[in-house]
Amino acid sequence: xxxxxxxxxxxxxTIASKLEELGHxxxxxxxxxNETKSRTDVNQMTGKSFSDWHSENKGISVVNFxxxxxxxxxxxxxxxxxxxxxxLNMVGDKLNGRILVDVANPLDFSNGMPPSxxxxxxxxxxxxxxxxxxxxxxxxSFNTMNCxxxxxxxxxxxxxxxxVSGNDESAKNTFTSLLKDIxxxxxxxxxxxDITSARATEMMLPxxxxxxxxxxxxxxxxxxxxxx
Amino acid sequence: xxxxxxxxxxxxxTIASKLEELGHxxxxxxxxxNETKSRTDVNQMTGKSFSDWHSENKGISVVNFxxxxxxxxxxxxxxxxxxxxxxLNMVGDKLNGRILVDVANPLDFSNGMPPSxxxxxxxxxxxxxxxxxxxxxxxxSFNTMNCxxxxxxxxxxxxxxxxVSGNDESAKNTFTSLLKDIxxxxxxxxxxxDITSARATEMMLPxxxxxxxxxxxxxxxxxxxxxx
Numbered sequence: 001x002x003x004x005x006x007x008x009x010x011x012x013x014t015i016a017s018k019l020e021e022l023g024h025x026x027x028x029x030x031x032x033x034n035e036t037k038s039r040t041d042v043n044q045m046t047g048k049s050f051s052d053w054h055s056e057n058k059g060i061s062v063v064n065f066x067x068x069x070x071x072x073x074x075x076x077x078x079x080x081x082x083x084x085x086x087x088l089n090m091v092g093d094k095l096n097g098r099i100l101v102d103v104a105n106p107l108d109f110s111n112g113m114p115p116s117x118x119x120x121x122x123x124x125x126x127x128x129x130x131x132x133x134x135x136x137x138x139x140x141s142f143n144t145m146n147c148x149x150x151x152x153x154x155x156x157x158x159x160x161x162x163x164v165s166g167n168d169e170s171a172k173n174t175f176t177s178l179l180k181d182i183x184x185x186x187x188x189x190x191x192x193x194d195i196t197s198a199r200a201t202e203m204m205l206p207x208x209x210x211x212x213x214x215x216x217x218x219x220x221x222x223x224x225x226x227x228x
Numbered sequence: 229x230x231x232x233x234x235x236x237x238x239x240x241x242t243i244a245s246k247l248e249e250l251g252h253x254x255x256x257x258x259x260x261x262n263e264t265k266s267r268t269d270v271n272q273m274t275g276k277s278f279s280d281w282h283s284e285n286k287g288i289s290v291v292n293f294x295x296x297x298x299x300x301x302x303x304x305x306x307x308x309x310x311x312x313x314x315x316l317n318m319v320g321d322k323l324n325g326r327i328l329v330d331v332a333n334p335l336d337f338s339n340g341m342p343p344s345x346x347x348x349x350x351x352x353x354x355x356x357x358x359x360x361x362x363x364x365x366x367x368x369s370f371n372t373m374n375c376x377x378x379x380x381x382x383x384x385x386x387x388x389x390x391x392v393s394g395n396d397e398s399a400k401n402t403f404t405s406l407l408k409d410i411x412x413x414x415x416x417x418x419x420x421x422d423i424t425s426a427r428a429t430e431m432m433l434p435x436x437x438x439x440x441x442x443x444x445x446x447x448x449x450x451x452x453x454x455x456x
Contacts, residue, residue: 111350116349116350117349120348120349120431121344121345121348121349121434122339122344155455156453156454156455157453157455158387158453159386159451159453160453163435190439190442192435192438192439192442193438193441193442197438199434200434200435200437200438201435203348203431203432203434203435204431204432204435206349206427206428206431207391207420207428207429207431207432209428210420210421210425210428211418211420211452211454213421214418214420214421215454217454217455219454219455220452220453220454220455221452221453222450222451222452222453223387223450223451223452223453224439224448224449224450224451225384225385225386225387225388225448225449225450225451226384226439226443226445226447226448227383227384227385227445227447227448
């Protein structure tokens, strides 16, 4: 597939690398591509600079938001939640009729750590994005786990789940095929229903943060264990 | 132990029955004990009236809130979240210095189904209760599962977890011993830290509700699957 990643941070890099490794044609969008590609400051989370990362991932085209191809099969929103709508607005009309996989969370760091959510309970970031881009087919997923687990489910042994929310069945089917491509098993993928169910997964962030603190690492995931 | 259950609905009945079966001395508090005991209307969730339930559980003393013993080892808040503080106020000073296990969720049905939460994100019902009764040792738990699973963890096969939040270590230890008494395994019990972590478990309600709808039954639970 032809895939665009909106955002160039750790999450965007991790998803982009994996999808390119799987043979997809991958573009990465940023506000100022030349500035991003020349960055030599080390990302505290990944331990390397964007420039170093890109030199190891030369097959991925890093372009300005406005230069992303308009015919990608799937667009990923991998920006910080607080910046998502602004960034997606710079991608613009290209999103019309396209699949937009939103992996962001509405984290609010304005009161320090741990972050709270800037939207929750009766609305969600996924719904805000769907309302802002009504012609896009928004699929909310991946937001309940660390990015390394998104692209390598075998990092956690045994059963664990990835949730999927969205209004468009065809868009969810396409994303599900990508999930299987990555290595997610059919029985690990839980379709929660329409985009309003993004409220449910975004509101799992506080428990995720608690568990991250408790475990001291992010190699864990939620498994829904149900009686038959 | 001597145990008081505040609330006489399905959750209170289920916890009370189990603890009495395990040999504890169980009291149940309600606004008007005579009225509650004479109720013959069938509870839609349990399929029986309070009167019928009590005739099968004669060993449990049903009394007015104000007549609950003041020397119980553990008090359970099993009222609806919206009524919890009013009900606990009627229990009053007896809670000072005592363990108060809060199993309620701050469900807001004012906009119909599914319910939203009347407090979340930067506060929680567990914290509201702790602030209202600063001398009580509030332990938040059991609020991420159906009541039948609370008292019978074997209803769900395989690994699954019960979360515990609270400021007082001794209170959490006493509650943990009750959990083990009920049948919860040491490795199933996850202590999340202080009472502010009740935000995290209360905010799991939306995903619980989504999964309840998806499964069509409530015999499921969350398992945290972590890499070693």
